[in-house]
Amino acid sequence: MKNEILESRIVVASYELDSFGHVNNAVFLNYLEKARGDFMTLKGLRFDDFFKWRRYPVVGRAWMEFKYPAKAGDKLLVKGVITKHTAASFTLRYEVINEENRKLVLTGETFHVFVDDNNRPSRIPEEFYEQFIANNKET
Amino acid sequence: MKNEILESRIVVASYELDSFGHVNNAVFLNYLEKARGDFMTLKGLRFDDFFKWRRYPVVGRAWMEFKYPAKAGDKLLVKGVITKHTAASFTLRYEVINEENRKLVLTGETFHVFVDDNNRPSRIPEEFYEQFIANNKET
């Protein structure tokens, strides 16, 4: 059975452009966050669950390489895959693709650590592990 | 025949929240802009057309009343209607509704003036008038 995968469709909004008419680099980190959120929703998780679990995923590193500009109205597909995880952390690798011309817009990676209310690293919540990570590993 | 109407569906992203866990007030102006953009797309217009026409819609006034908070993952419906227009300007009134509990989240209004390359008021581009305004007037 094919696993559900982490992917998200985004239509570039005019307020996400900079003066050069391209999506500003910082906005792509928002797109990656949106893709993670959409995948949580798909797996029956909610953003509020982090507060219920009292464990919060903090971005420890982010890396992006910009290949092709995105403009207002562009239809983008964000795809992500877990490439690595430990008891407390996980790494996602992404591709963003322009769905009309199939150009690769961006490759990127984010590394996340779960912390508790005192900002100390803590185990990945079990439900998050099962829904978000176990089903989404690179094969 | 029923006209196509200005409406847009938005899922609240986690990066749009403030520390109180609610969508920040400024973000709603983005949502209204997104709804206008989606309606342009629906009518076959593109954001780049403004540069082709060399006439640009500038927000002259904006007004919002916040009725009910929006949180991460909320599914919102933004509905807009043209309430007034002149040769160079138009006014849109909006409602944002939470699609799950049907609560009214926001009412708002934006007033737009077209300007030319010298920032002087200028006529609404004909194609924009026909596609965006004529079909979307309040009845």
Next chain:
Amino acid sequence: MKNEILESRIVVASYELDSFGHVNNAVFLNYLEKARGDFMTLKGLRFDDFFKWRRYPVVGRAWMEFKYPAKAGDKLLVKGVITKHTAASFTLRYEVINEENRKLVLTGETFHVFVDDNNRPSRIPEEFYEQFIANNKET
């Protein structure tokens, strides 16, 4: 003795522009929020105090009229004054001025209601009243 007043200096950043090269309308609500934050700091209050008091100011209405565009590098002065308050709410009126050419960039107004952890209206925290409101009323 002249009271300390709510004013804040902002230099427009390039990432705050839209494709027309102007500060996007939503960004001005951020500027108004920044001005409120700077005034809190000036009066010895901190954003975290809201969590200590367990009372949070929610924006109930916002209104802006845009008079003159702002561009990258513009030096703006945001001035605010409390025009009204009740036991649970207050209203601020703003002017944003371009400090180089003295043009009026924006006039606006925000209305804020304090709510408690259950999102119910609640009294303005005493310390906030004394520092932020009592000293800053329109005369």
Next chain:
Amino acid sequence: MKNEILESRIVVASYELDSFGHVNNAVFLNYLEKARGDFMTLKGLRFDDFFKWRRYPVVGRAWMEFKYPAKAGDKLLVKGVITKHTAASFTLRYEVINEENRKLVLTGETFHVFVDDNNRPSRIPEEFYEQFIANNKET
């Protein structure tokens, strides 16, 4: 004589926080952009110069490592240094430091390529080279 250096002071605004009460990761890319802009201003350059030169710096890669969270009201110092450049590109390395507790908040790097109106790589504008790059190289 000590060169003027690329550094920028930022006070974290409440609208830059996420629900965890920390500055969202994407916002730091804005801070780095602000630091570049402030340095341009210091050297007598303006954002509009890119349009005059018809050459535009595009972010080709960005990398950030988050060391310590930033919260509302934090006073941050962003420091940058050019670590490398070619005829058409340059690389900046950054540190963001909390000015009160001297903690290292972030290290990062951005790589920029100049493009022309057709999005083709093109030489660094001479004035930009002299003001922004020549004076700011790592020693």
